[in-house]
Amino acid sequence: MNNRENKGIKLSIFGTIINIILFITKLFVGIITNSSAIIAEAFNNLLDSLSFILSIIGFRFAKKKNNHYYPFGYGRAEYLxxxxxxxxxxxxxxxxxxxxxxxFNSNNIIFNNSALIxxxxxxxxxxxxxxxSKITSKKINSITLRALY
Known part of the structure; x- marks a missing residue:
């Protein structure tokens, strides 16, 4: 694996892990505080982790060598x-x-310090x-990472 894909995949794995942790904690806090906004934000983090997983797939395909089916290689997979x-x-x-x-205004929110933290x-x-993501996308010239920030 060349250095470009390696950097993109490492950042994507980091982003996936952080977003899954944020999803779990926000969902838990959103249920405790009865906050639909925090629950919605939790699912936003879940979909952000899906975006990072898609970027990993794009980087994996982009590093494949060309063959008789794709004579110019798989580089467009990252754009896709x-x-x-x-x-x-x-x-x-x-x-x-x-x-x-x-x-909107359909429930009573219970505020506690755990939500703030x-x-x-x-x-x-x-x-x-x-x-x-911004630094790495500029460094390796990646449109996929640019779409993530």
Whole structure:
């Protein structure tokens, strides 16, 4: 595996793990606090992890050598993965808008410190992932990683 794909896959694995951890903790806190916004954000993290998994698949295909079926190689797989990530991001945004408008003012939110701690951890984690994705996408010239930040 060359260095470009290696860096892209490592960042994608890191992003997948962080987003799954955020999904589990936000879902738990969202249920405890009865907050539909935190639950919706948890599922946003789950779909973000799916986006990182798609980027791993794109990098894996892009590193394949050309053959008689694909004489120019599989490099376009990374662009296709970036396009799918963009579609997922748009659909998640639309679904979150629909979910929050339907459930607006429909429940009483119970505030506790665990919700605040999880949300602060989430902001810091997403900021780190975003900066790292931006730096790595520029370094390796990856449209897929650019679609993730």
């Amino acid at each position: 993965a970036g396009f799918i990530v963009s579609l997922i991001t748009i659909s998640v945004g639309i679904e979150l808008i629909k979910y929050t408008t339907i459930n 999880v949300l602060i951890f989430s902001i810091i984690s997403k900021f780190i992932i975003g900066i790292q």
